[in-house]
Amino acid sequence: MFQITEVLKKVPFFQTLGRDGIDFIVERLKFKPYDANEVICKIGDPGDKMYIIISGQVKVVVTSEKDQEEKLIATLGAGDYFGEMSLLTGEPRSASVITTEPSEMFILHKSDFDVIIERFPSITLSMGKIMSQRLRDTLQKAANTPTSGIAPSVKGSLSERRLVEVLKFCESNSLNGKVVVTRGGETGECYYEKGELQKVILGNLSEDQALDTMLNWEDGEFIIEPRPIRMDESSAPPKQEPREERRLIIVNNSMVVQKMLQRAFESMGYEVYAVDNGAKALKMIQSMDPHLIICDTKLPDTNGSELLNSIRAIGQIPVVFLTDASSRAQYEPQLSAKGEVYFTNSQEVGEVVKVVENALSK
Numbered sequence: 132m133f134q135i136t137e138v139l140k141k142v143p144f145f146q147t148l149g150r151d152g153i154d155f156i157v158e159r160l161k162f163k164p165y166d167a168n169e170v171i172c173k174i175g176d177p178g179d180k181m182y183i184i185i186s187g188q189v190k191v192v193v194t195s196e197k198d199q200e201e202k203l204i205a206t207l208g209a210g211d212y213f214g215e216m217s218l219l220t221g222e223p224r225s226a227s228v229i230t231t232e233p234s235e236m237f238i239l240h241k242s243d244f245d246v247i248i249e250r251f252p253s254i255t256l257s258m259g260k261i262m263s264q265r266l267r268d269t270l271q272k273a274a275n276t277p278t279s280g281i282a283p284s285v286k287g288s289l290s291e292r293r294l295v296e297v298l299k300f301c302e303s304n305s306l307n308g309k310v311v312v313t314r315g316g317e318t319g320e321c322y323y324e325k326g327e328l329q330k331v332i333l334g335n336l337s338e339d340q341a342l343d344t345m346l347n348w349e350d351g352e353f354i355i356e357p358r359p360i361r362m363d364e365s366s367a368p369p370k371q372e373p374r375e376e377r378r379l380i381i382v383n384n385s386m387v388v389q390k391m392l393q394r395a396f397e398s399m400g401y402e403v404y405a406v407d408n409g410a411k412a413l414k415m416i417q418s419m420d421p422h423l424i425i426c427d428t429k430l431p432d433t434n435g436s437e438l439l440n441s442i443r444a445i446g447q448i449p450v451v452f453l454t455d456a457s458s459r460a461q462y463e464p465q466l467s468a469k470g471e472v473y474f475t476n477s478q479e480v481g482e483v484v485k486v487v488e489n490a491l492s493k
């Protein structure tokens with residue numbers, strides 16, 4: 132027979148809790164025995180429980196999508212826990228966990244886990260540190276799998292994996308940190324917060340030129356560098372009350388501008404669609420019936436003036452043009468007579484938001 136509290140005292144993140152804390156958690160734990168070779172959680176599945184190992188052993192593995200080859204990431208034994216990552220991040224299971232011998236577990240459901248975190252927030256500090264270490268290990272080990280099809284590695288060559296794939300991976304894994312890209316003597320950096328591209332740097336280039344340039348690199352190296360989790364980072368995205376339904380279409384050739392604006396407006400409750408040229412914009416306008424269009428003045432297949440004429444043939448949708456002082460002086464005189472048309476003084480997100488909100492309030 133085991134003494135529950137004795138087992139829990141061995142679990143690192145419980146050690147900081149007093150007797151009250153442990154008692155509070157004990158009441159919420161469910162006991163479950165497992166045979167050897169049972170799959171307790173499977174990579175990619177949603178996760179709603181975490182597990183504390185009382186006795187026995189499990190292996191943490193990732194499998195390549197291509198040939199299902201299994202890669203051992205870690206083995207865990209009595210006093211270790213697993214399954215916490217999905218609960219903390221809301222992401223699918225990062226690995227599969229399989230018993231290697233008959234084992235006994237305590238199971239904690241997400242609803243109870245959330246209550247515990249709220250009551251004993253110090254737990255997130257020790258869990259966060261371990262989670263970020265685990266994430267690094269997992270990425271590192273998956274990177275060393277020659278046939279790994281799960282994820283781009285922490286380090287890799289752009290000739291084997293194009294930057295666009297690496298960035299998609301960072302997005303889908305909610306990366307906090309950066310991707311460093313080198314080619315010849317040049318080094319660029321793409322900064323991420325919770326899987327959102329925040330900033331792109333390459334020499335003196337503007338952000339969109341920098342991203343476009345690096346996306347076209349066919350050789351060179353990349354390194355994904357996750358940043359350790361900070362206490363002030365909440366795993367939950369900020370909750371926004373859905374506001375009155377507003378659909379926006381962003382027409383811009385730059386992926387960076389698209390992403391920055393899309394993120395800002397989505398966080399304000401807008402429904403946002405982004406396209407990169409005039410032809411796609413017209414199709415999208417017809418199918419989505421937007422409340423407003425945010426449009427660049429230069430597009431690969433047309434310019435702002437021609438596109439506005441085509442938009443007016445469809446309807447009187449307000450259009451905000453992304454301009455700066457000089458392009459505004461050029462476009463405003465010729466376009467402002469064509470219905471509801473607005474201009475920004477820069478492409479700064481705050482400025483665009485201000486002009487859009489102002490246009491929609493009229």
Ligand code: CMP
Pocket residue numbers: 172178191204205212213214215216217218223224225226227228264265266268269
């Ligand atoms: P989760 O992603 O919810 O489900 C799989 C679990 O495997 C994960 O949480 C972690 O608890 C555990 N895990 C993933 N990577 C590692 C690692 N490198 N070392 C130890 N455990 C890990």
